[in-house]
Amino acid sequence: MTELRGNRWTILIVSIIMNICIGAAYAWSVFQTPLVELLGSTTAEVSLAFTLSLALVPVSMMIFGRFQDKKGPRMITLLGSVIFGAGIYLTGLTNSVMMLYLTYGVLGGLGIGAVYGCTVANTVKWFPDKRGLAGGLVAAGFGSGAVILAPLAEGLINRYDVLTTFKLMGIIFFILIALCSSIIKSPQPGWKPKGWEPANSKSKTSINSGLDLSPEEMMKTGTFYILWVIYIIGAVSGLMIIGHASPIAQGQIGLTSSVAAICVSILALANTFGRIFWGIVSDRIGRYNTMALMFAVSASMLLVLNIADNIVLFIISTFGIALSFGGFLGIMPSVTADKFGAKSLGMNYGIIFTAYGVAAVVGPRIAAVAVEASGEGYSRAYIIASAMNVVGILCGLIMVQKAKKSNAKNVKAMELATDKI
Template identity: 50%
Template structure:
């Protein structure tokens, strides 16, 4: 188990990097607009649809993965994802884009992601935070790795042919890497603090704790996705950078997002999940306060980097919290239900920032203040859960897992 689980982790990270290429959507958007003459709003809806389908697929595929293991579901997801990208290379209408990239692509991502998170957590009962963080980091690295590759391929072969190339290559990589996946036959742990409650999805949604965690997840993701979706115009408006200069800040944001998944996950293994989660809301609220009041370049860069770091942390920590609160047996479907908070945040965060900016002459300061208030609410909820857990001596919060 000690040897094989690391091979499974590496294979899972490679697979997640492939589906993480979805975060490189901005590389494809403008070429599609230039080719077909579509509006930015209409074209970007494909990306929104793709993100919104991820938690839906996670719930349905997660149940199958929990019962039959990750290999078959991941291979099927790789085919669906690859076919979606390949069919995107044949589109001529917006509806075709929505069905191929949005529907098939998003559903394939969800099928795969639930297996990567749910199965890996089961293999690492003693290092849930580290394993969850590395898996989440693999997804985050997808955009960093494949965005520049996509730019080069678009320049050489055109945007539609690039979709075809990615579709074929990603399907092959995912299917081959899936051969190394397997579910643990016996749930063991080297840590005496790990307890597997093994609640079904029906039992989980009856627990108030599920809804509190859902709210915390949504709050954290709203701020992170707001910054990710508006990073370039934010730094341009706050400190007067050009679009080319702002692109470097966006790359830094992606790196912070990826590193945050491993950093906070590892910290939670050492100091406890809720202690770490509470800390992220303090950091995020402080960074949002700095963004709303200050305009110097170093502070703005550090602030958006801090928010991205915390956003990555939520994606790295929440799988571990889900496993420790509700057990690992039904991790696939349970985390899929919790992950719907991300889907809601994907709609709310960027649109909230756009609405407030349009109502305030292009300024994001009020948006920062509103989301800071949400993070303060998250701080109180997480702090209350931490104190309640300390009173009850729950291992999730009192001791590192």
């Protein structure tokens, strides 16, 4: 066990497994209809549990991130296994909408935030040489949870019932996450992979600040607010399309509901793949250059979607949008570590992740308002989101210039220090 705990690749694997478990939250659509029938409530009332769960994730990440930064990840992920497992299991005992809110909504959301924030922050610490790849893989585990677990949940519901399914899955998730938490650990301060040296501070393209800022110090910087806005813009387009993919496919392209469902599955795969793909790209060309490229892809694909009138253009455009959306979720933990350090990464990323919560409200709402205003379709929403992506490109380029100026100052300071010696 000691050997396993010291192996960063093993820690990466168990972190991915934990995130697949909590990623079951994205399989909500499988449970929604059976719960509506069981509780005799409306879809809007029942679906509020899912909204509540996701809304509490960034809050939980901030709460547990502070403890994780001080106490390490093992205790927090174990606690997360208890909270999340209990939330899912107790949902299997629910007999009212209010109880559903408390179990799946509150407990589920708190458990997700504890595990997700902890695993992402800790994995990035273990891979200072491959932050984009590591962060992307862990985020991909969370994104792929629904792809893997939705068919399992549907099979269990058909064989038993929805409440029994929640009980079984709650037990399974608790056991798996708890076992994985016994392996996970954080690296020692100053640890680095054998044979690897941090990027030379003289590099004009390096974006590492070399600082370890506390949450309070981070929020006093202008960089934090630029990154927060970038994260909102980066997530808005993806959440807008993901939230309205099926109606767009049926209304604009004229697809049947079954074919539209297949297209939604393709979106989920693009979202998952994007977290890994763009993470690798960011390790090679830099985080902010990657951001600008993702914004460019998203903006152009929104314009293609605006004129799409067949399934081929629809799949190509929505695939590109979801791919870029997944990329932001994959590289933002690495960006946070690069700019503000790894010491308080758990708490710092939790704060930055609140941007995702804002985007979750803004993105789908833009589409809904655009349809209501025009009464004809989503064209206005595509144009608005595309324009936002152009703003995102500009923000990314600003960050590139800020990084170059910062590194130039560091180089000059080092040269002066060397001359004195």
